[in-house]
Amino acid sequence: MIEEIRNLLEYDTAGDPITGRKWTRQTPAKIARLLERRLDIRVSAATVRRLLDELDYSLKANNKALSAGSHPDRDKQFDIIKRLRENFSATGDPIISVDTKKKELIGLFKNNGRVWCDEATKVKDHDFRSEALGIASPYGIYDVGLNKGVVVIGKSADTPEFAVNAITTWWQSSGKHQYPRSKRVLILADSGGSNGARPRAFKKFLQHRLADGHGLEISVSHYPTGASKWNPVEHRMFSEISKNWAGIPLESFDIMLNFINDTDTETGLQIKAYFDEREYAKGIKVPDKEFKSLNISKNKELGNWNYTIKPSCPTAKAEAMRWEELLKCELISD
Template identity: 50%
Template sequence: MEISRTPGLAGRGSRSWSWITTSAATPKGMAVPYGIYDPARNQGFVVVGTSYETPAFAVDAVTLWWKSYRQRMCGRAKELLILADSGGGNSVRSRGWPYHLQQKLVNPHRLTVTVSHYPPGASKWNPIEHRLFCQISKNWAGQPLKSFQTALNYIRTTTTLTGLKVRARLLRKKYEKGEKISAQEMKHLALTRHKTQSKWNYTLRPM
């Protein structure tokens, strides 16, 4: 799916990495990555969280990418296309995902955002799987992830013969599971569902 003159990205969370201290029974921490991949420029951006993968976390990751990276490259771009999996922080069933997109990305940045979700079982067609996450896994294969910094270093040094470049940020913000977005709050979204597969495709506009 492509929108004319609209930058696009592929996004995915829904996986986690963990490591342990010298005592194999004592967990030291768990990293929750949210990856963003720009297929046009072959560039990745991974936000590593230290809390839970929630819709608020997923949107914070996309917003960090937009503010620190994409906005400079797109100049005055007013539209964004997001190709996302249907689960995890950007779940197609979640009210929090479109709600936080509206509040944290669409309104503050006056950005029209179109989201198209991959149906369940179709994630393998998401380019972020084989062009980004697969390459990161190859880069640290067999290496112990002893700290957040170790994980970030492996992510940042991931590259391919086709010129993949990856940036990474650590986000220590605490997120709570089970956030409830009311039907009344959803009424305040400027959300338009598309005629084709309306559950999976929709557009949010600034208010």
């Protein structure tokens, strides 16, 4: 019954990237009705509530999350995302969930959590950025179907260019080997940040680095505003990384890379970590003329949140291949 509940909540689960606690849009009573209607399993709402607790779902978090209000098209967008995921799953094409994890100070700074040890590690009493060896921006790419991920740690700004280079790193190091016949990819992303729905630069670099560089059709679907925790990368990958290094200071980029590479779960999660040493410029503007030249088509429903980027001309592909070679040279795998 636990497995059946897990399957029913596949597209209706959100979670905390730090604690790993999860919540769902479905109530115990609705889940009980679904079990009876679809699977002929009769069970009370109270039993469903107990089973949800065993699966680390939290009803308290669910109530708190919904009280802040939501976008009027929230439910409609969730339905669109569900249909897209089902479509790509049916054809065996990759579905990746992407986002930037919380930035981390590198150095002897307190990291929340506790570890078994003889004596507590002494750390700085204040988290001053000026005293950090660096500020890490971990960008995660989680493969929803294979339960595998790639994390690219940047030491520069979290920009759209950095985000797309991280996604391209996933394709070059993992995606094209795991999906050798696929010609399309579905990207699930938040509505804000470096991979948000509004930044033109994110779409520009997806066109040049991924669509043109690898001949891929890129479908992007953004979660509604204020719904970032429904993005699978948050509760399926980031939460496990946070638990793995809890209570241990991230004294260097190498230590951070090692902790990410060593993260695994009973469900078989595997993660590869890479270090991106490049400096990324902030505030890159994409003029109207250049933006109109991109091969982007909006979906009929909620086109600002759902769109597809297809490969363009051979000249653009040649430029993209040049960037692929740079990625190979400048990314460091631990």
